[in-house]
Amino acid sequence: MINKNLIDLEALSVEQIDKLVRKARKIMQNPADFRHACDGKILATLFYEPSTRTQMSFQTAMLKLGGRTIGFDNPMNSSVAKGESLKDTISVISGYADVIAIRHPVEGTAMAASLYSEVPLINCGDGGHLHPTQTLTDIVTLSCEKGRLDHMKIGVCGDLLNGRTVHSLIKTLAKYEGNSFVLISTKELSVPLYIIDILEKNNCAYEISHSLSDAIGDLDVLYMTRIQRERFGSPEEYEAQKYVFVLDREKLDKAREDMIILHPLPRVNEITVDIDDDPRALYFKQAQYGMYGRMALILTLLQDEDFLIPSRETETSLHRCSNPKCVTQSEAYLPNLSYRKLGMQMCDFCDKRID
Numbered sequence: 001m002i003n004k005n006l007i008d009l010e011a012l013s014v015e016q017i018d019k020l021v022r023k024a025r026k027i028m029q030n031p032a033d034f035r036h037a038c039d040g041k042i043l044a045t046l047f048y049e050p051s052t053r054t055q056m057s058f059q060t061a062m063l064k065l066g067g068r069t070i071g072f073d074n075p076m077n078s079s080v081a082k083g084e085s086l087k088d089t090i091s092v093i094s095g096y097a098d099v100i101a102i103r104h105p106v107e108g109t110a111m112a113a114s115l116y117s118e119v120p121l122i123n124c125g126d127g128g129h130l131h132p133t134q135t136l137t138d139i140v141t142l143s144c145e146k147g148r149l150d151h152m153k154i155g156v157c158g159d160l161l162n163g164r165t166v167h168s169l170i171k172t173l174a175k176y177e178g179n180s181f182v183l184i185s186t187k188e189l190s191v192p193l194y195i196i197d198i199l200e201k202n203n204c205a206y207e208i209s210h211s212l213s214d215a216i217g218d219l220d221v222l223y224m225t226r227i228q229r230e231r232f233g234s235p236e237e238y239e240a241q242k243y244v245f246v247l248d249r250e251k252l253d254k255a256r257e258d259m260i261i262l263h264p265l266p267r268v269n270e271i272t273v274d275i276d277d278d279p280r281a282l283y284f285k286q287a288q289y290g291m292y293g294r295m296a297l298i299l300t301l302l303q304d305e306d307f308l309i310p311s312r313e314t315e316t317s318l319h320r321c322s323n324p325k326c327v328t329q330s331e332a333y334l335p336n337l338s339y340r341k342l343g344m345q346m347c348d349f350c351d352k353r354i355d
């Protein structure tokens with residue numbers, strides 16, 4: 001089956017990802033050519049969780065393409081506050097808008113929402129699971145600033161367990177030849193096993209490190225991330241992790257002159273402010289590249305009839321997903337969709353093992 005929903009960049013071929021990046025660069029070079037490209041079209045931004053960049057860059061992207069936007073940034077101001085289900089909200093909104101961008105704190109929500117949408121639906125972050133349009137932002141940045149998406153050594157540092165941006169980034173860059181990763185985190189915040197499986201399946205080299213100082217000297221890209229306070233079980237667990245990895249001047253002095261520093265933002269305390277003026281610090285520019293990436297994505301989903309996204313082959317599992325953070329726990333009507341990987345049954349919504 002094919003669809004027009006962007007839930008996970010992993011579903012796209014390298015050719016499709018490259019096409020999006022090329023389109024973003026084309027828009028960047030000649031924005032005036034695209035000023036009326038989406039005249040009459042409506043984007044709905046449904047943000048069940050706070051956002052600055054993703055929400056506003058999507059809205060700005062649609063406005064710059066000549067379209068308009070509707071939506072909410074606080075579900076408590078919508079009928080969600082009266083108990084409306086995800087299914088009903090999406091069924092209604094997809095009758096108003098031409099494209100939907102959704103963020104939700106629960107894993108697998110974008111996939112669940114896509115089952116009930118008549119229009120293309122874009123995952124803007126689902127809990128600690130995935131954030132594909134941040135990855136689009138990151139790869140447009142890499143393409144413009146490093147001139148390539150392959151043969152790079154990428155250090156990802158911070159909350160690799162809950163950091164959805166890291167999961168999407170690794171899954172995407174693992175598709176490109178010659179990339180390798182240094183996974184820099186505490187033991188408690190290591191990447192989930194399914195991400196390691198993907199690295200191994202792609203024959204992508206990786207090392208695990210517990211020291212940013214030791215790892216930084218040999219990197220092309222350092223991708224810093226925030227410790228995701230809102231995803232911890234208790235304040236004490238967060239307190240134990242929050243200052244473990246901080247990029248400061250002393251550590252940056254060990255890095256190469258051509259290493260670039262990316263961060264999906266928001267930053268809390270993991271990069272000291274004095275680094276901001278260093279020419280290698282590209283995180284604010286990265287946020288602007290994201291707007292062009294999202295313009296390219298909206299245009300492509302609405303206008304490129306050849307841009308079709310293959311769906312995974314799924315089956316109905318006998319068992320419900322037991323991940324307490326999975327959308328199947330809160331939206332009881334969802335089917336028990338699963339797929340097979342390495343002989344295991346995986347939840348189609350949150351990618352966790354079912355049996």
Ligand code: CP
Nearest residue numbers: 051052053054264265
């Ligand atoms: N990078 C990112 O997703 O930022 P926001 O949470 O502000 O959208």
